[in-house]
Amino acid sequence: xxxxxxxxxxxxxxxxxxxxxxxxxxxxxxxxxxxxxxxxxxxxxxxxxxxxxxxxxxxxxxxxxxxxxxxxxxxxxxxxxx
Amino acid sequence: xxxxxxxxxxxxxxxxxxxxxxxxxxxxxxxxxxxxxxxxxxxxxxxxxxxxxxxxxxxxxxxxxxxxxxxxxxxxxxxxxxxxxxxxxxxxxxxxxxxxxxxxxxxxxxxxxxxxxxxxxxxxxxxxxxxxxxxxxxxxxxxxxxxxxxxxxxxxxxxxxxxxxxxxxxxxxxxxxxxxxxxxxxxxxxxxxxxxxxxxxxxxxxxxxxxxxxxxxxxxxxxxxxxxxxxxxxxxxxxxxxxxxxxxxxxxxxxxxxxxxxxxxxxxxxxxxxxxxxxxxxxxxxxxxx
Numbered sequence: 001x002x003x004x005x006x007x008x009x010x011x012x013x014x015x016x017x018x019x020x021x022x023x024x025x026x027x028x029x030x031x032x033x034x035x036x037x038x039x040x041x042x043x044x045x046x047x048x049x050x051x052x053x054x055x056x057x058x059x060x061x062x063x064x065x066x067x068x069x070x071x072x073x074x075x076x077x078x079x080x081x082x
Numbered sequence: 083x084x085x086x087x088x089x090x091x092x093x094x095x096x097x098x099x100x101x102x103x104x105x106x107x108x109x110x111x112x113x114x115x116x117x118x119x120x121x122x123x124x125x126x127x128x129x130x131x132x133x134x135x136x137x138x139x140x141x142x143x144x145x146x147x148x149x150x151x152x153x154x155x156x157x158x159x160x161x162x163x164x165x166x167x168x169x170x171x172x173x174x175x176x177x178x179x180x181x182x183x184x185x186x187x188x189x190x191x192x193x194x195x196x197x198x199x200x201x202x203x204x205x206x207x208x209x210x211x212x213x214x215x216x217x218x219x220x221x222x223x224x225x226x227x228x229x230x231x232x233x234x235x236x237x238x239x240x241x242x243x244x245x246x247x248x249x250x251x252x253x254x255x256x257x258x259x260x261x262x263x264x265x266x267x268x269x270x271x272x273x274x275x276x277x278x279x280x281x282x283x284x285x286x287x288x289x290x291x292x293x294x295x296x297x298x299x300x301x302x303x304x305x306x307x308x309x310x311x312x313x314x315x316x317x318x319x320x321x322x323x324x325x326x327x328x329x330x331x332x333x334x335x336x337x338x339x340x341x342x343x344x345x346x347x348x349x350x351x352x353x354x355x356x357x358x359x360x361x362x363x364x365x366x367x368x369x370x371x372x
Contacts, residue, residue, distance in 0.1 A: 040270060042349045045350065049353070
């Protein structure tokens with residue numbers, strides 16, 4: 001049984017894989033986004049834009065800029081889609 | 083960009099970009115050679131249509147210019163607004179520190195038969211001789227970002243305007259002071275402001291408004307044009323990709339740098355940056371518009 005949070009994690013990971021060269025890289029919730037291969041602020045905003053478009057939401061600036069890990073991004077997404 | 087930058091140093095640094103061979107810019111800017119965002123009314127609007135719409139919007143709706151009036155275009159680029167205004171019977175004085183830009187504009191003015199209406203002066207704005215001249219309107223389209231002495235520039239612009247004269251100023255801005263503090267030194271922003279443009283001091287809109295107020299202007303209009311810039315950048319990028327061979331033959335590596343700049347810009351708009359236009363008037367009471 002896949003939980004709603006697991007679905008959001010899959011969605012986030014899907015967008016990360018679409019933006020970053022993550023072939024063979026296992027992504028954990030504790031991974032720091034800035035430490036992922038080739039990650040920079042441009043990629044992070046592109047991923048945020050992908051999520052905002054998909055879910056028709058706009059993240060709060062303060063919350064978005066505070067995100068450091070994959071899990072925190074999932075938490076942020078959960079907070080605006082629940 | 084840290085520390086104080088002298089205006090002359092900013093001109094030298096910025097010219098390195100704007101004095102790239104004109105063929106590079108001709109390959110992607112579109113028919114009007116306008117190096118700022120267009121206005122995209124529909125999903126099907128083309129780059130040339132968007133730039134034509136923007137020029138009309140600036141001249142008619144914001145500056146309200148009529149034939150015979152005089153326009154001062156500070157940082158006139160390749161003359162898109164100057165030539166557009168001249169084609170509608172306005173007299174234009176453009177200011178640019180770039181010799182290739184000046185020569186390009188004068189050549190275009192001759193070919194369009196409006197050279198008697200177009201004067202382009204070479205140099206940094208605050209050192210160009212405009213004594214005794216006055217203007218009905220002024221424009222600064224994406225140019226003040228290259229001028230560290232912006233308050234002096236705006237004060238001088240106001241002095242050159244007739245009473246009731248209007249300034250149209252558009253610029254990309256950081257979304258707010260907090261984002262400015264956090265991102266002004268980020269690799270992506272420094273690539274655009276320093277590696278591509280040489281000098282670009284992008285600030286929050288509030289700082290540009292404050293500079294205009296300190297210069298004595300009344301702010302009479304404000305427009306958020308952010309949504310139009312990613313489309314413009316995407317159109318430029320498509321043209322650059324199509325002209326890759328020609329661009330890299332003129333300046334090896336230019337294609338990759340331009341595409342990187344467009345990608346960063348398109349991503350940043352809405353998140354860290356905005357693109358605003360405002361109209362400031364030389365009048366104590368301003369002007370209320372329905």
